[in-house]
């Protein structure tokens with residue numbers, strides 16, 4: 001007969017890494033919002049890569065590809081940090097729609113510069129979501145989450161600046 005393990009690893013309260021259950025739950029909740037924002041911005045950026053038109057086509061088509069690839073690669077470490085904290089990572093459009101602070105991409109593709117403006121707002125929005133979680137990560141001594149947030153903030157603030165620069169005369 002198979003021996004029953006004392007505590008299931010699926011039970012978040014069986015995890016003992018020096019961060020309280022309450023703090024791990026709060027961190028997972030914040031990271032879930034960051035995951036939803038990042039995924040939504042990924043999809044919008046890929047959509048704009050497909051649908052951009054006009055004289056800036058080549059520049060924007062290429063630029064959006066670099067950006068959506070970076071965002072796609074970013075969702076995995078965010079989701080896996082949630083798992084490391086003992087919680088379930090959201091991964092459905094219904095959950096992301098509920099959790100995300102970003103709007104879905106418009107059904108009709110906007111003009112090229114309007115796409116750029118929407119992406120600036122998106123990167124700023126994700127930066128705000130990441131930054132809002134920082135005090136909690138700090139207070140709970142959750143360095144891996146703080147490190148992840150720092151990396152994400154650097155990317156979103158830099159990308160927002162680059163996109164913003166395209167809107168200047």
Ligand SMILES: [Fe+2]
Pocket residue numbers: 049065
């Ligand atoms: Fe492509």
